[in-house]
Structures are given as C-alpha cells and as structure tokens.
Amino acid sequence: MSLEKFSAIYQRAAERKGGEQALEALLSQPLSRAKIEAIPEDRWLSAFSMKVFQSGISWRVVRNKWPNFEQAFFQFRIEPLLMLSDEQWEQKAQDPAIIRHLTKVMSIPVNAQMIYQCRQTHGSFSKMVAQWPQENIIDLWVYLKKHGNRLGGNTGPYTLRQMGVDTFLLTGDVEAYLRNIGVIEGGRDTKRALTATNKALMTWQQESGRSLSEISQIIAYSSGDNRV
Template sequence: MTIEKFASIYQRAAERKGGEDQLENLLKIPLSKAELATVPEDRWLSAFSMKVFQSGISWDVVRKKWPNFEELFFNFKVEPLLMLSDEMWEEKAQDPRIIRHLAKVMSIPRNARMIYETRAEHGSFSQMVAQWPLENITGLWEYMKKHGDRLGGNTGPYTLRQMGADTFIFSTDVEAYLRNTGVIDSAKTTKRAMTSANQAFSQWQQESNRTMSEISQIIAFSTGENRI
C-alpha cells in the first residue's frame, strides 16, 4: 500500500476551500499538552456524558437541557457522584428535568470511576490524556472503551477532539478517504483498521509537522461534498 503524500492532500483541500489562507482559517488547533493536563476532571465527565446522551438524540435538545444535568449531577464532580447508591442513581434517572434514560444515566458513575482510577498511575485523567503517545492514539480510544461505559465507536474520539486533545477521528469523510485509498480495509472499529490508520497519520505528521487533529480536518476538507 502506498500512502498519498500529505502535500498532495493539502493542495487538494486548499483548492476545494478557495486557497491556503481560507483552509488555514477553517482549522481548529488542539490544546498544548500543558493546557490539556490542567483541564478539570469534572469537565471530562460532563463532556463524556453529553456525548453519550447525544447518541441517537437531537444534539440541540441535549444542549438545551444540559444546565439541568449539571445541576442534578453536582456539576459532574467525581467524588460526590461516586458516593451515590444505585437507588439514588435510579431516582435521578427519573428526574423530569433531564432526558430520562437509565442506561445512559448509569454511564455517568461508570465513567466517573474510570476517571478516578487514572489518578493512582497518572495523577489525573487530564494528565493521562496529555501524556498519551500520539503514535498510539487509538490505544487511548481502546482504553476509554474498555474502562469506561458507552465510549466506543466515535463517542470517545469525538469527546477527545471537543476537549482539545490531539487526535484524528473517523468522521464520514475521513473514513471514506482512508477506505478509498486502501489505508483501511476492514470495519473501522477493528484493531487492524485503527492500527493502519494510526500509522498513516503518524507518517503524515512526520511529513507535515502538523497535529493529528489538523491532518484529520484537512483530509476531510480534501474529499466529500464540502467544496466552497
């Protein structure tokens, strides 16, 4: 398999977006490792929880109700949430101020536990994410899927991107590009596909000295129906 040179991908994206300046203005830059390491853990739990609830539900509906979630769940502070009994969680899941979905509500204490348990080895969840090697960023996806709840598929990676972590994501356009160019040839959730994609992104990063997040966005802009 021959991986397309990043310079070619970049030029195609620039042409589709009206030039290099316009393309650069569209790119969202991730946080630095130092900035990422200081993100409060409650913001991670809130973001994970929001993404879980947005799965299969209107994103706008979830956003409008989110202040109620913050109030009901102690602003997603990890320690107070871990002290609640199962009966208390079931009661909260029936609160009419939020979206009443017991399975999704129960992802909150499970993901709080995942965040809490990273402290012993890494100091905090944020420090673990900041220190994770980019050449194995899909390993972080797998960690969240294994140790968290309902964070598989694109939920975990999209949350990482939203929170400012440097990661590529399997958006529709990125997945289509990787599949059409032979970088991946199996389901995106397989170890084989994630390893192949991670290797390709690492190569493009070495060629371009850009973040994986930028590369992912540029690939998306280079294909699909998003022309200017």
C-alpha cells in the same frame, strides 16, 4: 500501498475551500499538553456524559438541557457522584429536568469511577490523557471503550477532540478516503484498521509537521462531503 503526499492532499483541500487562507481558517487546533493536563476532572465527566446523551438525540436539545444536568449531577464532581447508591441513581434518572434515560444516566457513575481510578494510577485523568503518545492514540480510544461505559465507536474520540486532545477522527469522509487508498480494509473499528490509520497519519505528521487533528480535518476537506 503507497501513501499520497500530504502536500497534494493539502492543495486539493485548499482548492475546494477557496484557497489556503480560507482552509486554514476552518481548521481547529488542539490544546497544548500543559493545557490538557490542567483540565479539571469534572469537565471530562461532563463532556463524556454530554456525548453519551447526544448519541441518537438532537445535539441541540441535549445542549439546551445541559445546565439542568450540571445541577442534577453536582457539576459532575467525581467524589459526590461516587457516593450515590444505585437507588439514588435510579431516582435521578427519573428527574424531569433532564433527559430521562436510565442506561445513559448509569454511564455516569461508571465513567466517574474510570476517572477516579486514573487519578490513583496516573495522578489525574487529565495527566494520563496529556501524556498519551500520539503514535498510539488509538489505544486511548480502546482504553475509554474498555474502562468506561458507552464510550466506544465515535463517542470517546469525538469527546477527546472536543476537549482539545490532538487526535484524528474517523468521520465518513476520512474513512472513505483511507479505504480508497487501501489504508483501511474490512471493518473500520478493527485493531488492524485503526493501527494502519494511526500509522498513516503519523507518516503525514512527520511530513507536514501538523497535528493529527489538523491532518484529519484536511483529509476530510479534500474529499467527499467535508464531514470533519
């Protein structure tokens, strides 16, 4: 397997999007490590929880309801949430002001506990994420899936991207391109496929000097339906 030069991927994306200037205007940029490290932990829990609820439900409906979630769950502050009993969580899951879904509500205390434990071992969850090496970014995905709740699949990575972390996403277009050139074979979420993808994007990063976020967006814009 030989990787296509990133310059060729970029030119194809630019041609499809009306030129380099138009393409650059479409690209979202990751935050600096310092800014990631400064994100309050409650904002991580809020973001994870929103993505969990958006899975299988209209994103717009969830966004419109989110102020009610913030109020119901103490603005997602970790300590007050960890003090709630199982009975209190069940009561909150019945609140008509939010979207009533017990198993999704119960992901909140598990993910709050994950964030709290990271604080004990790394200083803060934000610090752990900010310092995670890009060459092993898929291991951060695995960490969220293993230690959190309902953060597997695209939920964890999408939340990381939304929060400004420099990560690629395996959208339909990115996956299709990587399969076409032989980077991904078999299951998309296998360790082998994810490791090969991470390695390929690091190669393109060294070639282009761009972030993983930009590279995966450009790949998506270069082929398929542009699901970035």
